[in-house]
Amino acid sequence: MSPTAIEVALIAIAISLGSAIVNKKVVDQKRNKEIQKQVSDFQKRFNEAKKSGNKELIEKMEKEQKEVMALSMELMKNSFKPMLYTFVPIIVIFFFLSNTYANTGDVIDVPFIGMLGWFWWYFLVAIVTGLGFEAIYKIATRERK
Numbered sequence: 001m002s003p004t005a006i007e008v009a010l011i012a013i014a015i016s017l018g019s020a021i022v023n024k025k026v027v028d029q030k031r032n033k034e035i036q037k038q039v040s041d042f043q044k045r046f047n048e049a050k051k052s053g054n055k056e057l058i059e060k061m062e063k064e065q066k067e068v069m070a071l072s073m074e075l076m077k078n079s080f081k082p083m084l085y086t087f088v089p090i091i092v093i094f095f096f097l098s099n100t101y102a103n104t105g106d107v108i109d110v111p112f113i114g115m116l117g118w119f120w121w122y123f124l125v126a127i128v129t130g131l132g133f134e135a136i137y138k139i140a141t142r143e144r145k
Contacts, residue, residue, distance in 0.1 A: 005108040012125035020133040023082045035075045042068045
């Protein structure tokens with residue numbers, strides 16, 4: 001593995017870890033799970049109402065739908081909160097990376113994928129480590145309960 005590939009991988013891991021920490025600190029995970037459950041329950045009940053053909057029940061569900069839409073908007077707003085803290089630092093880091101590694105060409109040969117430049121290598125490492133940190137967080141919080 002080239003030194004450039006190692007550097008890019010370490011930067012991707014650090015950014016993924018930082019983003020995961022910010023996400024867990026800024027977002028009320030418990031509230032998000034409550035909202036997701038309410039929205040999911042509503043969708044199931046609404047689909048059942050449609051299948052039953054009961055017009056009164058469907059009208060009642062359509063009125064409730066406005067409340068559920070508000071909950072969905074809250075969920076979406078919560079998902080954007082971490083971006084307030086991570087967007088600018090990530091842009092600065094990418095500016096640094098693009099200036100530093102612009103002329104490096106391919107930095108690593110990934111089996112089954114092929115040769116990757118610094119950006120695609122960063123992207124691959126960030127996705128994998130981000131998923132890994134998410135899984136570790138879920139396991140750790142499950143054990144605390």
